[in-house]
Every structure is written in C-alpha cells, then in structure tokens.
Amino acid sequence: MLRIPCPHCGVADEAEFRYRGDASVTRPPADAGVDAFHDYVFLRDNPAGWHLEWWQHAHGCRATFQVKRHTVSHVIAWSGWPGEAPP
Amino acid sequence: MTGRRLTRAARIDPAQPLSFQFDGRAFQGVAGDTLASALLAAGERVVGRSFKLHRPRGIVTAGPEEPNALVELGEGGFREPNVPATIVELAEGLVARSQNRWPSLRFDLMAIAGWFAPLLPAGFYYKTFTWPAVSWETLYEPAIRRAAGLGRVAELPDPDRYDVRHRFCDVLVIGAGAAGLAAAARSVAAGARTILLDQDFDTGGGTLLDPAWDPWRAARLAAVSDCLLARTTAIAGFDHGVVAAVERRVGGQRLHLIRTERIVLATGAVERLPAFPGNDRPGVMLAGAARSYLNRFAVAVGERVALFAGNDEAYLAAFDLVAAGVDVLAIIDPRPTAAPMAAARDAGITVFADAAVVATKGRTLGQITVRLSGGQRRDIGVDTLLVSAGYSPQVQVASQARVPLVWRPAIAGYGLAPDPRWQAAGAAAGVFGLSAAAADGDRVAGEVLASLGRASAPGALPDPAPSPAGVAIFEVTAPGKAFVDLQHDVTADDLRLAVREGYSHVEHAKRYTTHGMGTDQGKIGGLTGSAVLAAARGLDLGAVGLPRMRPYTVGTRWGALAGADVGVAFKPERRLPLHRWHQAHGAVFVKIGLWLRPLVYSATGDTSWGSVLDEARAVRQAVGVTDVSSLGKIDVQGPDAGVFLDRVYANTFSTLAVGRARYGLMLREDGFVFDDGTTSRLGPDHFVITTTTQKADEVLLHLEWHLATVWPDLRVSLASVADHWAQFALAGPRAREVLAPLVDIDLAPAAFPFMAAGAAVIAGVQGRIFRISFSGELAYEVAVPARQAEPVWQALVDGGARPYGLDALNVLRVEKGHCTGAELNGQTTAADLGLQRMLKKSGDFIGGTLSTRPALEAADRLQLVGLRPVDPDRRIRGGAQLVCPGATASIGYVTSTVMSAELGGWLALGLVAGGRARIGERIVAASPVYGEWVEVTITSPHAIDPDNTRVHA
Known part of the structure; x- marks a missing residue:
C-alpha cells in the first residue's frame, strides 16, 4: 500500500485515492485531428522508472494532483498541483 | 517415551495444570507451556507425517519456523489447520489433531509411499500424470489430494471475531528480544512514538532462556509497557513503511496496520537445519x-x-x-x-x-x-x-517491503542492504550473543532516532560478552536421504536433479521441487537448499540467492485479513431516503450496484409480471410515482459553467435558457457514449446535472479531472448533491391533477411546459420541479431535501399517485425506447443509439474528434431497434442472439426485454447490424440457453407515442 502525499491534506493511505492516469500526456487542441487524439487516448509509455501521474483524493478533499512515482521501487519523490513542474 | 518434565525453575507454572487433547487422547500440561512443550514433556515423539512420503516426523523447533508439528486446532467452525504446535499457547480444554496421516499417526497406510520413494523424484507430478488429459481431473488429482494434504479447513462460518486497528508511529520495533527491547526502550526514552511487536506470549525472546537476564529484561519491559503488543506477529511489510501485524486475542484476532517512519527489525535469527x-x-x-x-x-x-x-x-x-x-x-x-x-x-x-x-x-x-x-x-x-547449521537473520518482513538483501560471508547469511527506513539490529543483523545484540539494538535505535532529528541517550546495557564464533554446515555428503525441506520432503538430491533437468535458477528449482513452498516457507532449510544448488552449479552461495520472499511470514487466517468487513459489512449498502416508507408499503427490493431500490410493491411479495404490469398500467392510464433518488446529481456553478458543459457534453448547454432542462449525452474521449441524463439551468451561472445511478461516481470523477487538469482556467465549481436531494418521478395523464394543488407555481402547459425547470414549494417543502419524462407520459420530477422527503411523497400518494417500482419503470422506458445501462454499455456510439443529431457540429467537446473515426460511423454497426415477437405471447429472452432465418451468424443481440403494458405481449430492445435500415424485417431471437427460437419483427425502438404528444400534454 502506497502512502500518498496530497498537497492539500498531507500523507494518507492509497485506499483514499483514485489513480487518474499518466500526467505527462496533454490533451491536444480541438483541431489537432484524429491521429493526435488517438495518441492522446491510447498511447502510453510504460517506463521502469520515474513516472508522472494524476491522483485524486477521492475519499478526502477530492483534489486532483500530480505525483512523481518510481514504478519499480514505488518511491514517491514529489507531489504537486496541476501545472506545477516537478523539481 | 524420551522427553520428560524436570523439576527446575523455568517460565512455566507447575501449580496450574491444564488438560488438553491430542488425537483424542487426554494430556496434561501446565500454564506457560506451548502445545509442543507439553507434548514433549509427555514423551510424544511423532507428531505428524510428511507431505509426500508420509514419513514420521517429530518436533524440530520451538518457534514459528516449525515445519513438522502442524496441527488442526479446535473443532467445528473453530477448526484451524496447519498451526505450528510450537506457537500454540496451551489453554485448558484445548483440542488438537495431527494431520496428513490415515488412519492414525502410529500406523499410516500412506507411508507405503516411502517404499516407492525412488519412484517419486522431483517434478514427479509434472512428468507422470500427463496422459490422457481427462484423467487428471477424474483420477489423478483426487487420489493425489487424498494422499498429499495438510489440514482440513473448517466448513462452517468462523465464529471468532476480528477487527482492524490503524496505527501510526515514528519507530516500529519488530521483536522484543535483547536487541528489540534495548531499541524500543531508547526510542521511548527519546519521546518518539514507538510500537514494539513480539510474536510470543512470553515477551523477551532469547533473554527468556537465561535467568541472569531477568532484571535487565524486567526494567526494559517496564519502560516499554505502553507500546508493547505481545502475541503479535508482523505478517507482512509493504511500501512506504506500512507493516501488517496480527495480534492473537481471546475470542479472535486483530490486524494492526501500522504506518511508521522507521522500522527496527529485531526479529532475531532462525537456526538452520543441516x-x-x-x-x-x-x-x-x-x-x-x-x-x-x-x-x-x-x-x-x-x-x-x-x-x-x-x-x-x-x-x-x-x-x-x-x-x-x-x-x-x-x-x-x-x-x-x-x-x-x-x-x-x-x-x-x-x-x-x-x-x-x-x-x-x-x-x-x-x-x-x-x-x-x-x-x-x-x-x-x-x-x-x-x-x-548456523543462523539465518530473519529478514522476511523487510524483504517483502523490497529492501534488497546482501550476502554476508562473515555470517554465511543474508542481511539487509542499507535503507532509509528499515534497519536490522541484533541477530537479525548478524550480531549474535545476547550482550552484543542488546548493544546493537541500542546503537541502531540511536541512529534511527538521529535520522528523525531526535537526540537520545544510550540505554543501560549488560556487561559485554564475546560473540559466539562458528562455521556454517550446509550439507554432509553421504548416501541417503538428506532433507532440505522437511515439510515438503525435498532432498538435496531432488535439487541436484532439478539442476540436471534445467531448473537450476533458485526460483525454478523452488517450483520444480516445491522446496520452500510449505506453510513454513522453508525457514530452517531455505538457505541450505540454496547452498546445495550453489554447489551443484559451481557458484558462490551469494550468487544463487534466496527465492523472493512474499507475504505472509506465517500462516494467516482469512478472518484476520477480512477483519469486520464480512456479511452485511462486506460491501456498503445504500438506502434511499424513503427506504423505510417503501419497506412499510410492501416494496420488494433489488440491489442495483450498492443501492437497494424497490423492484415492485406487493404486499404478498409477488414479483410476477401481473404486479409489474398493474403498476405500469396505472402510469399509462392514470398516475404513478417512483423514487429516483439514486440518480447522480451534480451542482455546476460559476461564470464558465455553460462553457464547461458544452465541452463535457456532446450537445450544447450554454444556450439553454434559465428555467429550462435539456437531455444531455456525454461521450468518452474515444468517441463512445459514456452517460446520459437531464441537465437544468437554474440560474445564469447555475446548472444541475443528473446522471444515471450506475455512473454517478464515474461522471463526477470524469468532470472533476477534466476541470482540474485540462481546463483549469474555467471558473467552475462542482459538487455532488446526490445525497442531498430526494427525487420522485410523477408520471401519467393525471400527473398535473395530482401535483398542481400541492405547489405554489402555475403548472399550466403554457406556464410550465415540457422541459421547464424551476424552484417551487411542494406540499410545504421548498424544492424543485422538472417537467421531464422517462416514461413517455406527462411527467414531473420533484426534488426536495432528502430529510423532508416523506411528507411530499406521502402527499403525492394521497393525491392518487400509485407507487411503482423499477420493473414497471423498465416496462415504461422500453415501450418508449429510452436507453439505460444495457444499451449504454460502453460499446455504443451516439449514432448506434439513433442520437447522432445531438452531436455538435463545431466546438471542442470530449469525444468530438474520435467519434468521427470512420469505423464508428460505419453503416453496418449494431444499431438500436425495437423487437416484437410475431406471436405476441412468445417470450423474447434478454441476451438472445439475433440471426437471420435459416442463418447461424449473429447479427446482433437483445439488450432489454419486458412484457408490454400498453401493447400486450412481449417487447424488446436490441442492437442489430445496420438495424435502422432493416425495420420491418423478420428475424429470429435465438436463445440456445433456453432452447428457444422466437420469430421477431424489427421495429422502431419507440413503440408508443413516437410523436411525443403525451409528454407535451
């Protein structure tokens, strides 16, 4: 079980959160076309290493935020609000 | 009879005799005994039979690492298999049975397996029982299971009680021997929040074996008494400093889930079997x-x-x-x-x-x-x-939590690699001897506390003594069966055979021979086995390693893991605000997701079509009311609320007038339909969304995520108001007649037309009225605060509205051709459902781009149609496959099927390839499950009032 640092509430059990996907992809502009949206919806890297991801504190403040997590060691190096860049 | 009780001071109380039974025979032990010590005192030597060869086996250890002395404990629902007798605290009346022997421990017929032992090599089952395949299930497996088995699980509900306690601390010390006591005492003295776990019922680990340590131990125990959990075994270590431990209590067990900053692993070492x-x-x-x-x-x-x-x-x-x-x-x-x-x-x-x-x-x-x-x-x-053969540091809990293990030749064992959170102390760190272990525990605690920014003073320690020296013995090579795993009868020769046959990696050898796969997880013979593999492969032992350690460190009850979340508490149950009213008026409930909803109202519990159709006819011919409070309701407020809804819905909401409602369709980004519902504009910056019951949580998450991450610039706030509002659908030609006298607004069609929405006082309660219809009749949805729901509902019923349940609601919507989850199944597009005209032609919205992919617009996609049997009395089955007469290929399937209240006979909705172009065709609804082939006619999904005259009445 992960212990996840919510930027609003502090550290809490993984069970309070919902994983919301890869935070490194960006929704294309409306006129970007089918290929761009196809990549956005279906294509994901699967790194063995650091991964930037969205988590939502669904059973808490309901904030959505970014987490930088190592997919092998599960170490969480950073969490921050949308739009913030990890150090 | 070889073992016997001596008259000497020890940690038992001879003045307190305890009677117990083993294999039906009466024994006596004393307070402070384990089951194993009492059996040994009584001279018992053979306490079990081995798993594969049925060889007689005796007690080998005095702790949880015991491979042989596994017993079934208790009777009836209390019966628990595979419990090591070495950890069972003796109690008056305890009943235990040996395992894996038939008919008796002394004379085991299956021991004949031992004579054929040369024919039972490693991988025997894989090699032998391979043909014919059908014989595996019918012949081989039952016979093998009878011969090779451990205890029997209880077949009755577990009468013990369980719960979970969530704990938080700065320093968790696992093990209360010399090292653990010293570490915990220093941590407590430094003011750190400390928890000390010890698996034994007598706390003190190795210090219990030397009376000279009694005063030191007593002083440490007094210092740590507030943070000690005795009879508590750390069963698993997880990421981020989470440790699970099971406490054995009178009448049940408690799972402690501990979150901690630092862990001192003072679990000692296990003596190895050569x-x-x-x-x-x-x-x-x-x-x-x-x-x-x-x-x-x-x-x-x-x-x-x-x-x-x-x-x-x-x-x-x-x-x-x-x-x-x-x-x-x-x-x-x-x-x-x-x-x-x-x-x-x-x-x-x-x-x-x-x-x-x-x-x-x-x-x-x-x-x-x-x-x-x-x-x-x-x-x-x-x-x-x-x-x-030497001592293996007990590092399982840390290893489970992914702390890497490092081979330490000096102790011929594996220790923990340096880790910011986990640190071993005492014998668990390869520091042997009580004095040295205590000093190590104290030192490690000092380091751990310093890493938390806490100053601490060294604790009082006994005089130092030299650590004992030794060499490891792994294998004595000589002819004969040399076991590395007593529980699973794995010998050194079996491991060498595995190497010869290509299963030389420690993980492969483990599975090929079952070495270390028993309930004891090979604690006493695991490294011995690795040493045999290393020798056979010509490698250093450190290069061979141990198999990956996984939870749990000891046999763990399902009950302990489930805690109190059993029976009705297994899943939460959601009840409507008027649950008790429905119950008192004969509702038969159905569970939809977590919700309990009235299926039909019937004083006699009758759920047949007769009762359902009575309710549906009441709506078609007069007026009915149904509880739709389980619908998701989301309040959307802010200056950009309309813009936001334009982006999350496939149709437009920014143009919706205040006081009006509109049906909305949400797509997923991949272009398929996500959910539908009605959204109303209550003010210029204020909308309220309704979602389907099933998707209520998902829609809110979907909206929140897009608002937070994709369009954070939009000035919009979202709040779920699902539980705040009770909502009732009042439907039928007489709906206005019933509602009008109860409200403070004018319900005349001109004043409050179809798709009007607004605030109103209903039966004295401030609420909202939406003129929307799922049934296809003149209808109003009335929303009132959940706590004030009952008088409003009662007023509607008193006014002549007949309560109707989910089955009748389903009849009405199928007749009208409205979709629910069966049609919004994640595989249908707006066009499939005949809703293609709702999609905006311009502007950004979720799913807008990918819904235009050619395959999603193909003419031969499955499209929503109505289905009516040629013989109206023939039943169309839900899930039936649709085929052309004389053909076998499926062209679609039935999604929803009901008896029609208005048309008589059966009526269904289905998805048919290119269905809209096939209206009027006769096809067959085939249900091989029921052996039924029913001829049906494809129709429009809108079986009643296709021109929508009733809803506008």
Missing part, C-alpha cells in the same frame, strides 16, 4: 530449540543426547542439558578446533572434532553414525540429536 542423511528422523531437533524447551519449559527433550553443530552458540544447549542432569554423550563438530571444546570435554562430553553425522537409525532416533576426522565411522546410541 542436510545429512536421516536428518528428518523424530528425535533430531535444532539445538536452540532443545535449549528453549529446557530453560523455558523445564522439558528435557531426550535422555541420551548428542550435538552436531559447527558454532559455539549451539554448545550452550549441551552445557545446559548437562547441568540439568541429562546425558550428553557426544558433540560432533566439523571444526578441527573451537573455543568451547575444552569446556565440553571438562563436562564429560566426548567431542569429535573435524567430524560429521552421516546416518541415523530407528523409527524414532535410536542411533547415529559419525564420520570421524580420519574417515572411520562410529555408531553412537542416542535418542536425541541436536543440530545447528
């Missing part, structure tokens, strides 16, 4: 275990004892037994010389240096054969052989 021929014979026991039984339980485990060990610590068992008056005939040590050999000779023990045990004899041990320094052999008559 592999030598005949090392499984009852009477062979680990040296430290014999010392435990003597010093803690006043039990001499034999009368004529020998010791086979390569380390000084093991000599303590021999010395203590001699002091207690037991004959210790010989010490066999592979070392040419060692410090305690002189003392042993002074004590009258014959010491064979540079020697090894190469054979044992007897049903239970009667004789050992020693290979002497020069190679000669000597037989010695003994009833007990104490063995010690």
